[in-house]
Each structure stands twice: as C-alpha cells, then as structure tokens.
Amino acid sequence: MADGPIVTAADMAAAGSAAGFASDAVRRYMAGEMYRNAVAASDYYRQQNVTINRFTKIVYSSAGTPVDDYTASDMRIKSNLFKRLNGQRCSYSLGKGVSFVDVSKGGEDKTKKALGDRFDDDVMKMGLYALIHGISFPFWNLDHIDVFTADEFCPVWDEVSGALVAGVRFWRLDPDHPWNATLYEEDGYMQMAAPAAGTLDFAVTEAKRAYKVTYEEVPADGLALAVDEENYSRLPIVPVWGSDAHQSTLVGMRGGIDAYDMIKSGLCNDVNDCAQVYWIVNGAGGMDDRELDLWRAKLKLTHVAQVDAEQGQAATPYVQEVPVASRREALAQIKADIYEDFGALDVHTIAAGATNDHIDAAYQPLDEEAAEFERHMREGIMDLLALQGIEDTPIFTRTRISNTKEQIENVCLEAEYLDDETILRKLPNITPDEAAEILERKRREQEERMAALPPALAANATGAAGADDDSDDGDGEE
Incomplete structure (x- = not known):
C-alpha cells in the first residue's frame, strides 16, 4: 500500500451515513500519496511535465531582490518518454490481445466470448493504468469491463486481509461544476452528488440498488419495471497492481x-x-x-x-x-x-540484420519486467473470471521484433517431426487465436473433401485412417 491516509472498512462501519463516509473518504484519499502520484502521472502521460511547467528563471536586482527574468528565452520542451516507455511495456504483453488455455488447445474460445467484444481493449486500458498509476480497478459491469483509475477511485480496504471491500468513484466535468460520486459495496451501489462546485459534501441522489437488475416492459404504457435484483458473490471491482512495488512507474x-x-x-x-x-x-x-x-x-x-x-x-x-x-x-x-x-x-x-540471439539478448530486461507485469495481470483477469464462475487461465503473446525469416526457417526444418497445431503455434507471425481458426478451417475442409468422395472411396479413406490409428497403439491381439 502507498504511504498516507488509507480508508478501511472499519472507517466505513464507524461512519454515521453513507454520504458522510464518502465525503470523508474522498477528502482523505486526495491527501494521500497514491492519488497525488496518479494525478502527476496523468500529467506526464499527456506530455505535461509538471516540474518544467513550474520552472521560472530568476535574476537578482541591485538590491538583491529576486525577480522573474522576462528577457531570457523561455522555451519549455517536454519529452514523451513516460508515455512511450509505459506504452511499450503494456503493448509488449497485451498488444496482441489475450488468449486462454482452451483456445491454445485448439478448442473454441468460449471464455473470451463470455467477456464481450471489447475485452482486449479493456484489458489494454486496465494494464496501462496499472503501470502509470501503480494500480487500476476494473469493474465487471454485467457484460463488459469498466476500468476505474487511481485518480478517480478511492479504494476501501479490509484492515485484516487487505482485500478490496468497497470503493468510491468521484468525478466532475471541470472545476466550475459540482462533484459526483458512486459508492460501491458488496451488496450494491448508490449515487451521490455535491450541492455546489468546490465542496465534497455529498448527498445521496439515488438509493442503493443491486448490480444485476432484470427489467420487464409493461405493455399498457411501455414502461420498464424492475422485476428481479441480484448481486455478485463479492465486490465486482478488482484491484490490479502494475508491479510488486505497488506504486506508479x-x-x-x-x-x-x-x-x-x-x-x-x-x-x-x-x-x-x-x-x-x-x-x-x-x-x-x-x-x-x-x-x-x-x-x-x-x-x-x-x-x-x-x-x-x-x-x-x-x-x-x-x-x-x-x-x-x-x-x-x-x-x-x-x-x-x-x-x-x-x-x-x-x-x-539493435543493428539491422541482427540474428535472433542478439535480439533476444536486447529483449532480456524487457522480458524480466514483462514477466512481473503479466503475473499481476493474470491474477486480475482470473479474479474477473471468478465473478462469472469461469475457471480459465489467460495467455499473453508478446509483441517483439525478430528475424522472422530465421524463425520460420527453423520451424520448417522441424515440421516433419511436428503436428499441424504445434507448427502453427511456433510460427512467429500467427497468434493463438489465429492458429485455432486455421485448425478449425482445415478440419472443415477435410470433412468437405471426405463428403465429396464416393461412398466406397470414403469408406476406404476412413478405414485407412483407422488402420493408421491402430498401428500407433502398439501390438494388438491376434
């Protein structure tokens, strides 16, 4: 955890009201290190170097009084290093999307379908903010992921286990508009708002409701009424750290x-x-x-x-x-x-035409950092899957430059000893998702060819295949 004020479940239990707790929690969180670092990191990510923005050249008058030097040139060049480096680490592990164990075995990727069409984009955002802010908070919102960031979400931790048990998301359009907030708890969430700009004294605007609500339309007037409400087994928000340091890069x-x-x-x-x-x-x-x-x-x-x-x-x-x-x-x-x-x-x-051995050596530091980053991402994704009752393990395909021709030549030399699936998985320009699709298309093409054969030839082909399978089983009974 970061140094500074930490909001806990005991604080929430001791609060007189939900709105009072949310107001106090956000104030304390804004005074803490995690929030301050997240705000500064967002500025640097937008190429707004905070330090150089505040820098002023000073000269001293004959009386010794410091005054701003308005005669000197004042160009302030801000590098894009922070965005570039964090983007590199994130896209290295997540740029090709996330696959799962079932698809790596040639099966249908049911897990990914259950996570929605924009899952890869959501995971990319989740990982990027976990790096630049030190932590991100993905919220499983019924059928997709909403990613909360550390500069807009106040976490509430359990004092004993350290688990995330609640949280307050706070935001406003600009300093001239009032703050809004949502308090997320295990048994539902409620909406709040401040009465005026510049204050964090929240008042409840919508009562607590469940995370999953089923609506039914009334034919007479076309209105939708809530007929069923249900919550998850625990808080549907997961903390995802960017590294073991638990701090912003x-x-x-x-x-x-x-x-x-x-x-x-x-x-x-x-x-x-x-x-x-x-x-x-x-x-x-x-x-x-x-x-x-x-x-x-x-x-x-x-x-x-x-x-x-x-x-x-x-x-x-x-x-x-x-x-x-x-x-x-x-x-x-x-x-x-x-x-x-x-x-x-x-x-x-990396010199042009470098061999894969030289390229691998250059990638070694990035590989070490990626292994740590992927471990935290894997834990976060598996926690999101657990909310839906899915047991699966994510697989990350790293994006890296390589001597592709050399890799393909090596795979081709080994091809006679390998099956189709292994060959496809070893080719550097084919992702696990694409390999599964290619295998499925080849299977359908084989079935179509078999269906087009005359019955006698089809029976012979099937019998030959069966004989080959029997021969692989070793000695049989005579």
Missing part, C-alpha cells in the same frame, strides 16, 4: 525525465539567446541609447558601419558559443539510464 523515473527536459530546454534557450551578434563600439561615448539603437538598425539594414579610425572609433562583432557537445552527451546518458532502469528496449541499439 513515475516514482523512479520522474527525476530522470525532469533532468532530461531541463537540459534540453536549457540548450535550446541558450542557442536562441546566443544566436545574436553583439557589437562592441569604441569611441561612441557621446551616443545615447536612442542613437545606438539607430546605429544598430542601420547596420542590420545596410550591413555597412561607418567609423572614424583616426578618432579611435571601432565596431567589433562578437558571437557567443554554446557548449553543445557536453549537453548532448548528458542527454544521451540520461536517456540511456532511464531506459535501463525501466527495463525498456531502445530499438536503436
């Missing part, structure tokens, strides 16, 4: 991103500030500021300067040089360190 990466953006922005600002030509004019002590401005404007227009050398006058141009090489080296080192610490793959480190 921004926690360890923020300092590196801030340093990278600051150096890059500083370099661009210095290049812009130093791009001008400075003139040192000797013998111009009698010229005031206006005359100097006119002299410079004429020089820029005509590119000719008139000076009287006999009077000791001279105009000398100067250009400042920006230390670019050292900053480029620092940027490259910081970026490399961020990739290494995160366990990400920088594709620029």
